[in-house]
Amino acid sequence: MKRSFGVKPWLYPMPTYMIGTYDPDGAVDEMMMAWGGICAENMVALNLEADHKTVANLRSRMAFTLAVPGADTLAQSDYLGIVSANKVPDKFARSGLHAVKSEYVDAPVVEEYPLTLECVVERFEEEPYGLRVLGRIVNVLCEESALDEKGRIDPARLRAFAFDQMQNGYYAMGEKLGKAWNAGAGLVKG
Numbered sequence: 788m789k790r791s792f793g794v795k796p797w798l799y800p801m802p803t804y805m806i807g808t809y810d811p812d813g814a815v816d817e818m819m820m821a822w823g824g825i826c827a828e829n830m831v832a833l834n835l836e837a838d839h840k841t842v843a844n845l846r847s848r849m850a851f852t853l854a855v856p857g858a859d860t861l862a863q864s865d866y867l868g869i870v871s872a873n874k875v876p877d878k879f880a881r882s883g884l885h886a887v888k889s890e891y892v893d894a895p896v897v898e899e900y901p902l903t904l905e906c907v908v909e910r911f912e913e914e915p916y917g918l919r920v921l922g923r924i925v926n927v928l929c930e931e932s933a934l935d936e937k938g939r940i941d942p943a944r945l946r947a948f949a950f951d952q953m954q955n956g957y958y959a960m961g962e963k964l965g966k967a968w969n970a971g972a973g974l975v976k977g
């Protein structure tokens with residue numbers, strides 16, 4: 788028996804990604820984003836409320852980082868999704884996290900986040916449903932502690948966490964259940 792809920796943005800899991808930007812004075816801003824992700828081989832899409840400080844920063848610097856926070860930074864990352872740099876200009880400093888400048892783009896790389904995509908803004912799309920920003924990936928950075936023995940990025944070691952919009956929860960990720968394009972291979976008819 789299934790129950791109907793009408794029109795809701797209720798997919799699960801939603802990602803927890805962190806968008807890093809510099810403001811015109813060089814101050815770091817980070818915000819949490821769940822509504823976005825990979826949209827092409829070398830592109831990401833960010834769905835953003837237009838009044839965020841991050842959006843003003845994206846328009847002035849045309850660059851950003853998109854990072855995956857680990858569970859060890861859950862409180863700081865949630866804080867960065869609650870507070871706006873429009874109201875608290877030293878928001879990032881107050882989080883206790885640390886950032887260095889990206890080598891590839893005009894945006895900050897947070898030292899504590901294990902996986903970071905360094906991106907340039909390709910386009911702003913003002914849609915009836917809101918603002919979408921398309922970014923092009925210029926480089927990917929990953930902490931060595933999140934690599935496996937073969938040097939591959941290991942999701943289990945990233946300790947990423949998912950967001951649930953139905954109860955506003957964060958959920959641990961990382962248990963490997965099977966191999967993609969393989970677990971169902973036995974059901975493929977020859």
Ligand SMILES: Cc1cc2nc3c(=O)[nH]c(=O)nc-3n(C[C@H](O)[C@H](O)[C@H](O)COP(=O)(O)O)c2cc1C
Binds near residue numbers: 820834838841842865
């Ligand atoms: C779990 C979570 C997910 C969020 N997802 C988004 C999102 O996808 N798009 C968005 O515009 N804001 C999202 N936010 C809200 C922003 O992170 C928040 O408004 C932030 O304070 C904006 O910071 P800024 O004004 O310094 O850029 C999310 C917040 C949380 C806690």
